[in-house]
Structure formats: C-alpha cells, structure tokens
Amino acid sequence: MKIKWGVIGCGGIAYRRTIPGMMLSENSELVAVMDNNFDAAKKVKEEFGAKYAFNTVEEVLALEEIDAVYIATPVFCHKEQAMKAAKAGKHILLEKPMGLTVEEAKEIAEYCKAQGVKLGAGLMMRFSAYHQKMKELISAGALGNIVSMRAQLTCWYPEIPGNWRQDKARSGGGALMDMGIHCIDLLQYISGTKAEAVNCFAQNQTFSYSADDSAALLMKMDNGATAFVDANFNIPDNAAKCRLEFYGTKGSILAEGTISQVESGKIELTTSDDTAEYNAKQNRDTEDATCIEVVTGNMYEKEITSFANAILNNTEPEITAEDAIFVQTVVEQAYAASEEGCCKGV
Numbered sequence: 001m002k003i004k005w006g007v008i009g010c011g012g013i014a015y016r017r018t019i020p021g022m023m024l025s026e027n028s029e030l031v032a033v034m035d036n037n038f039d040a041a042k043k044v045k046e047e048f049g050a051k052y053a054f055n056t057v058e059e060v061l062a063l064e065e066i067d068a069v070y071i072a073t074p075v076f077c078h079k080e081q082a083m084k085a086a087k088a089g090k091h092i093l094l095e096k097p098m099g100l101t102v103e104e105a106k107e108i109a110e111y112c113k114a115q116g117v118k119l120g121a122g123l124m125m126r127f128s129a130y131h132q133k134m135k136e137l138i139s140a141g142a143l144g145n146i147v148s149m150r151a152q153l154t155c156w157y158p159e160i161p162g163n164w165r166q167d168k169a170r171s172g173g174g175a176l177m178d179m180g181i182h183c184i185d186l187l188q189y190i191s192g193t194k195a196e197a198v199n200c201f202a203q204n205q206t207f208s209y210s211a212d213d214s215a216a217l218l219m220k221m222d223n224g225a226t227a228f229v230d231a232n233f234n235i236p237d238n239a240a241k242c243r244l245e246f247y248g249t250k251g252s253i254l255a256e257g258t259i260s261q262v263e264s265g266k267i268e269l270t271t272s273d274d275t276a277e278y279n280a281k282q283n284r285d286t287e288d289a290t291c292i293e294v295v296t297g298n299m300y301e302k303e304i305t306s307f308a309n310a311i312l313n314n315t316e317p318e319i320t321a322e323d324a325i326f327v328q329t330v331v332e333q334a335y336a337a338s339e340e341g342c343c344k345g346v
C-alpha cells in the first residue's frame with residue numbers, strides 16, 4: 001500500500017529535493033501539487049506526473065484520496081496551512097521551522113494531536129548515512145565521553161528584494177533559524193545529548209535585511225559537553241566546509257561537507273588508547289585517522305518513506321514535532337541570549 005501525497009508549496013526545496021525524493025520512495029505516490037503561483041504547480045505536475053495541480057490549499061484538502069500533505073511554503077504560511085490540513089484529517093510532514101515561533105509550533109502540534117493526525121518535522125539531515133554512522137559510533141562508545149562538538153552551515157545569501165527568508169517577520173529568523181536549526185538538531189541527535197543552556201551572538205555583519213546574516217551559538221549540553229554552532233548567510237558557498245565535529249575522551253569524529261542537501265562529504269575517526277597519562281610530546285599525528293565509508297542514498301526519499309511508514313504502521317514519526325519544538329526552543333533562547341547579552345536556559 002502507498003501513501004498518497006499532496007504537496008503544498010512547490011518552490012525551492014520541494015521542487016529541487018523533496019518531490020524527487022518522493023518519486024523514489026516505494027511507499028509513496030505524488031497525487032496533487034499546490035502553489036499560490038499556479039505556474040509553479042503546473043510545472044511540477046507536468047514534470048513529475050502528478051494527477052492534479054491547484055492554487056488553493058482547500059482544493060488539495062478536499063481530495064478524499066490524499067492521505068498526507070508535505071508543507072514546504074514560507075514559514076509564515078505554515079501555521080494556517082497545517083491547521084487547515086489537520087482539520088481536514090490529513091497527516092502532515094511540515095518543513096522546518098514548524099512555525100514562526102515556538103508558540104506557533106506548539107499550537108500546530110496540539111491541534112494535530114486533537115485531530116488525530118500525525119505531524120512530522122522536516123529535519124531530514126538525520127537520515128544521512130554519514131550522520132547515522134556517526135551516531136552509531138558515538139553510541140557504541142568509540143569516542144568515550146563526548147566533551148566538545150561543533151556544527152557549521154553557511155551559504156552566500158545577498159539581499160534579494162521581497163525575499164521572505166530575509167524578512168524576520170516572515171521567516172522567524174535568519175541564518176540561525178534557517179540553517180543553525182539543522183546544526184543544533186544534528187549535534188543533539190548524533191551525540192544523544194540535549195542542550196541545557198545557550199549563549200549566542202546573532203547579528204547582521206554584511207547584509208542589511210532584518211533577519212540575522214550570521215550567528216555563533218554556544219550550548220552547554222546535559223552531559224556537560226559544550227557545543228558550538230556557526231550559521232552564516234555571508235560566507236561564499238565554496239569557502240565553507242560545513243564542518244561537523246565530535247570530540248570525546250577517547251577520540252574524535254570529524255566530518256566535512258555532510259551537512260548538506262545531498263548525502264556526500266567525508267568522515268574521519270581517530271581513537272586513542274594512549275590516555276592513561278599526560279604525554280608532554282602532545283603527539284598530533286594525523287596518520288591515526290581512519291576514513292569511514294558509508295553507503296549513501298537520498299535523505300529526502302528516506303524522509304518521505306519514514307513518514308509514510310509511520311502512517312501505514314500507525315507509529316510515531318521518526319522525527320517528531322516535539323523534536324522540532326525543542327530545537328526551535330534552543331534557537332529562540334539563543335536569540336534572547338544574543339539580545340539580552342546573557343546565557344539562557346533551555
């Protein structure tokens with residue numbers, strides 16, 4: 001049996017990644033697409049062979065045959081569309097961040113629960129084979145106790161007139177909300193820890209839009225580790241390696257390029273048995289590092305298949321609304337910390 005999908009918002013991520021992923025998914029079928037720019041919906045219908053193209057949400061939701069919707073519209077549209085979908089009894093895979101604020105995200109989650117529909121969050125980077133492998137190694141104790149971590153995601157995003165993402169009122173936030181959210185989620189997910197306190201500098205260094213173009217965030221995790229996130233809209237695409245690093249009392253896992261929309265990059269594992277005593281030589285031979293190979297796939301296909309399975313088997317989605325709400329709480333507290341110039345609890 002296949003889950004029949006309606007897609008709400010056929011722009012950037014839906015067109016470029018998630019719909020192609022849905023086409024690969026064995027338990028899913030694209031039935032209807034909708035965009036308030038009707039030309040975009042019609043183009044996607046033609047290209048991917050959907051049955052229907054619409055330019056109102058109501059038309060998608062009126063289709064009895066649709067089981068679930070994937071919402072990939074600008075953040076300020078999420079709440080209204082998700083509430084309508086829940087009211088119509090459709091399960092919802094909602095892009096990150098779920099709402100403009102934590103309060104909005106909680107309202108959506110509560111309403112979905114009351115309506116008896118499943119709500120999943122678009123934190124698809126968890127499905128990367130690299131990230132799964134890192135999680136597996138860390139939970140098997142390969143690094144000992146995790147003491148320090150870092151995640152970086154950047155792009156070059158100069159002013160675009162009318163752009164919703166650069167307008168804090170329509171996006172909820174800039175580099176930190178848009179990109180940092182993946183970094184925070186990955187650090188917590190892979191290490192199996194949760195943020196307890198956060199400090200942050202979110203600012204506009206380069207561009208004059210109302211959303212932050214750069215953010216540096218420091219978290220204290222519930223196991224005592226510290227974690228650093230850097231998210232920028234003002235570093236050229238080819239200049240950053242989007243590093244993801246975990247350090248423990250027995251070694252490290254260092255990744256480059258895995259925080260991405262495609263499953264690519266590399267990870268290196270270094271472990272040390274030489275920790276019994278202080279060694280004044282402070283040997284930093286990099287020859288000990290082992291490149292870890294993984295079998296890569298398509299994160300968006302896995303995301304769609306996983307959510308469809310939750311519907312088919314009546315189980316919790318693998319990435320829950322609560323997961324996304326917690327990460328957004330960290331982001332919201334980080335913005336507050338930046339504004340108030342002090343550390344905030346999560």
Ligand SMILES: NC(=O)c1ccc[n+]([C@@H]2O[C@H](COP(=O)([O-])OP(=O)(O)OC[C@H]3O[C@@H](n4cnc5c(N)ncnc54)[C@H](O)[C@@H]3O)[C@@H](O)[C@H]2O)c1
Pocket residue numbers: 008009010011012013014034035036037040071072073074075077095096097122123124178261
């Ligand atoms: N998980 C990921 O990899 C990832 C990557 C990028 C974006 N996103 C998230 O996906 C969402 C969309 O981002 P994007 O980059 O695709 O944006 P986008 O601006 O490229 O595309 C948004 C689309 O929604 C349409 N739209 C606007 N208002 C609408 C409305 N009221 N009803 C229906 N359609 C409407 C636009 O015409 C456009 O086609 C955001 O929440 C964003 O954070 C996730």
